[in-house]
Amino acid sequence: MADRKQELEGLREELIERFDRYKAHKEQKGGPLDKDMEDQSIELMNDEVIEALQQETEDELRQVLHALKRIEAGEGEACERCGEPIDGRRLQALPYTTVCLDCAERQ
Numbered sequence: 001m002a003d004r005k006q007e008l009e010g011l012r013e014e015l016i017e018r019f020d021r022y023k024a025h026k027e028q029k030g031g032p033l034d035k036d037m038e039d040q041s042i043e044l045m046n047d048e049v050i051e052a053l054q055q056e057t058e059d060e061l062r063q064v065l066h067a068l069k070r071i072e073a074g075e076g077e078a079c080e081r082c083g084e085p086i087d088g089r090r091l092q093a094l095p096y097t098t099v100c101l102d103c104a105e106r107q
Contacts, residue, residue: 005071007095008064015061022054060096067096079103 026047070076079086079100086100097104 004076004091004095005068008068008071011095012061012064012068015057015064019054019057019061022050022057025050026054063096063098067098070098 067076070080077086077091078084080098081103082100084100084102086097090097090101099107
């Protein structure tokens with residue numbers, strides 16, 4: 001479990017850095033759009049991609065923080081839905097999961 005906690009803490013730091021990079025990118029893009037219509041289209045598309053990536057990073061970070069909180073509470077290896085142990089292979093493949101495979105498939 002200590003290895004999983006360390007992995008999650010490392011992932012948390014990586015996600016925070018990634019989120020900050022996306023945020024910084026968006027903040028410096030506050031200038032006017034390019035005069036060329038094609039370039040404007042590309043700029044807008046890039047902004048949409050950055051927004052989607054930032055949202056995905058935020059969602060994953062939320063899951064990591066939730067998993068860390070459950071580990072701190074001593075509940076990190078039990079499914080939060082059914083209470084059964086989460087298979088170690090699932091935790092290894094998806095360290096921030098908080099549900100067993102059966103409950104995930106039912107969802």
